[in-house]
Amino acid sequence: MRSILSTSASALGNSATSGRPLATGLVVTALVATLAALLLPVQLFGETASAAGNTVTYDDDGGGTVHTRHGPLTAMDRDFVRKVRLAGLWELPAGRQAQARGRTAAVRTAGDHLVAGHTELDRRSVEAGRTLGIALANQPTPEQQGWLGQLNSAADAEYPRLFAELLRRSHGKVFGLIAMVRDRTRNAMVRALADRANAVVLDHITVLEKTGQVDFDALHSS
Template sequence: MRRMRPAPAITARLAGFRGRRAGPEAAVGGAGAGRVLGTWLVVGALAATLVALIVPVTLFPAARPAAAGAAVAPAWSDDGQGVRESAYGPLTALDRDFVRKVRLAGLWEQPAGRLARERGTTATVRAAGEHLIGGHAELDRRSVDTARMLGISLPDRPTDQQQGWLEQIRAAQGADFDRVFAQVVRAAHGKVFGLVALVRDRTGNALVRELATRANTVVLDHITVLEGTGVSGVANAPAQSPPPDPVPPLAGMPPHSDQEMK
């Protein structure tokens, strides 16, 4: 018996029925695949962004403070005595450390200034020495008076590091002396300038604030004349001519003597 073939019309209807059944399933499958692909693209983009943020910090440790938005605060020492009350306002560890550092600055920078006045080969270096002598003679007296009124103990000799700076300056000769003096003292002033600003901003003690206010003026003057030597190592700081006059002491301050505080 011969096998009967479906009529062409029936074959067409069957094909259409299969297409209608497969159509929604295929559409759903295509949409699901699209969503999966989109999700992976988003994950990949996020991963690439994270890698771009992490890799510079990992490979370049020096860039970490900037990447984290952290600022390097001026260094100061905590004497562990906490906050003490005084007739002039609260006295913090930062306040006490600042008064001591003003005293320490005078103990080594006045001798450095005398060396520059005697051995500097240019008028600007000798003038910078005069500024150091006069400015730190005044600040030294102020720090001693402030410490006495607030009961702060003070050092009577420079630190080992400061003594090493003095020896480095003393060992230099001729034009090399000018360069070593200006660069060593300018670098020290650059560090202390930040501490002066920090204390002036934070202190609640009237005497410490007064000392910090005056120190800000004197230290900025010293930075200016040291850069004015033209050999301080600071870019675009040409020598000044003629040298500026030293900052005059405030009213009520006696004139300094080179024999004081030796």
């Protein structure tokens, strides 16, 4: 910065011979350009770091992109369809359980929404898997089975909090993948599934939060 100011002073000192208005304009332009060059990398790196912190990933099955009558089908597309199916395999029974065990109307309502939403999404994901040739799971993952086990063994007093916590966290994680798929996919069938999943998952997030059992501090620190 000292060299920049020295250059500016020198240019201003010579302005009597070259025309003060012109010299002053050149100096101001040079200063602005220099400061912009100094600040721009900082801003760009800041944006890059922020974007990197919010990166959404998917599981690559190594199958590459295949062509279907509904458009190209990528590894991201296949992973999304599989995850929609997996979500229904544990969130549907969790919703049915909430309908039966919910001690408040809000928890039972959340259960109703989970059952309705995942019944529809499960049907759509199975249809997409069959049409697009995507192998789908028929039972929850060990982790999902563990969550169902926690709900099954929870005491009545503990159940509403655990239900809201597990289901809200799960829906929050998949929400980013849905947005990425909707933005990037070129497959019409996958896009339609993402459209519907976006609406259903947002609805589920909303009704789970309305139970009053979601600990937002714990949710975003995990």
